[in-house]
Amino acid sequence: MRPRRRFIAAGFLIVVLLVLWLIAGTSADAEESRGQSSPAPSQTSAAAVPPPTSAGSPTGPGSPPAKVPAPAERSREPEPVEPQDRQEPDVAALALLETLPIKGRAPKTGYDRDEFGQAWADVDRNGCDTRNDILARDLGSPSFRSNESCRVISGVLQDPYSGRTVEFTRGQETSGLVPVDHVVALSDAWQKGAQQLTLEQRTLLANDPLNLLATTQRMNSQKSDGDAATWLPQNKSFRCAYVSRQISVKAAYSLWVTMAEHDAMERILADCPDEAAAGSALVEEPLAQAGAPAAKAPAASAPARTPAPEAGNAAPGGAGPLPAPARNVNCSTFGTHAEAQTWFEYYHPTMGDIGGLDADGDLLACVSLP
Template sequence: MTRTWALAAAVVVAVLVAIQVTTSGHDQAPYVARADVPTVAPGVDVLAGVVEIPTRVRSHDYRRAAFGESWTDDTSAPGGHNGCDTRNDILERDLVDKTYVSIKRCPNAVATGILHDPYTNAVIDFTRGNQVGAAVQIDHLVPLALAWDLGARDWPDDLRVRFANDPSNLIAVQGRANQDKGDSEPADWMPPNRVFWCQYSVQFADVLRGYGLPIDQRSAVALREGAATCPVG
């Protein structure tokens, strides 16, 4: 491993420490934006190993169903194969002050909780239900339609399903902010909460790198600018 890759790996580890939580019991820490982590070593390029292309070419054949019809009970999710689908697992990971209800095969689905939203820095009450529950949604950091345009259209079905349910690409956020983002790339949308730009940019780049996806030059600029807000370590 070269020195550049070693430093880039250190950045990713720092981000995962900042945003991932333990999966034992129900006393999990919230996914919150922090101004003091991660740190970035001087000279490290957050997009090391990510191919850059001139521009995103939007495809007209995108189908959400190509990434699976619904959430799965994936083993990559916290507590995978626990009877709860990925959405319930992410709510469990990212919310605090939770109560639970048993539904279908999920014995501990989050019934109520509080989200410290990293996108807006708002504090949001969550209550399970079609209307109230929409206040908290699960966002794909790298949107599925963006991934499709960047090359996921050529993936096998099982890889697309895995991508759609990968916890490293999922985060509970304010519903309105998720709707505002849509399938926008970083050049066109960054979280209103600028404190979260560091974590958002580094994690976004990590997902691209992990799945071998490129990024267009406009968004490469935005991601590097976001990563530049990380403290220097």
């Protein structure tokens, strides 16, 4: 019986081993299946892994997580900058005057308004013509045509030349009552260096806001193409600023002054020696005249003054306006203020107020005449 029992025991042992083997295999297969279907709980997604603290060296378990660099801030668009004066703000007009050449007036031969380009050209490319730019700048409470940002239709002018307040209304018969004046008249500029500038440079001169002021028709007509030796604003409180502006324009465009003009400017600025010069927003540095050196001739090289004609004689060359200069000329000699002013502006630089036409020294002759 014992061999049979041994056989049965051996068979039972074999069955147990087979069952244990099958159970172990099934558990391994189940674990492998779970490993393929989902990541192990200890794994972390790549997006959640803190970046290494240094290249090739991952963050240690006890180290604080490295900061993720903030995205670079976008550079802001540069804000538009208003045109600034090109001259240094501490340059006095009186000092700038001494840098201008002093020469005689050149002939007016060849002068024409067309030599200064299109009238009121849009040289600053802002979409508005120059006249409307100046009206918008100089008029108080300007109003514009509907759906337009350029065309000024009304406003109030505080006239710098006369000091008077003038209403402006656009219209066929009213627009001309508020002209825009060239502070340095174009014909005056032509006779003092602008002939040597290019057409493009002369166009800038004619449309430069530095050289433009809105005024009244009466003041504009009185001034005509006079320089500081022959005409100054009736508003005496504006004379320093006016002369400073003329000097600034002539410096920017390499123009010269006559001796009489220089002396008149110097006389005005003696009362305001700290009056500052201004700069052109269109010209970064003084323009070099075509075919001429850029450097300005020193004042010491100025020609000697032309002797004034003797009283009672005709103007030099017989070209002056009638009547001939004489001490018996007075306001009753002329029919209108304009006639007296023309005569005065021609002879005053060389002969002074020989007829006594300027009673109050404001360079306006016979203002009592119509």
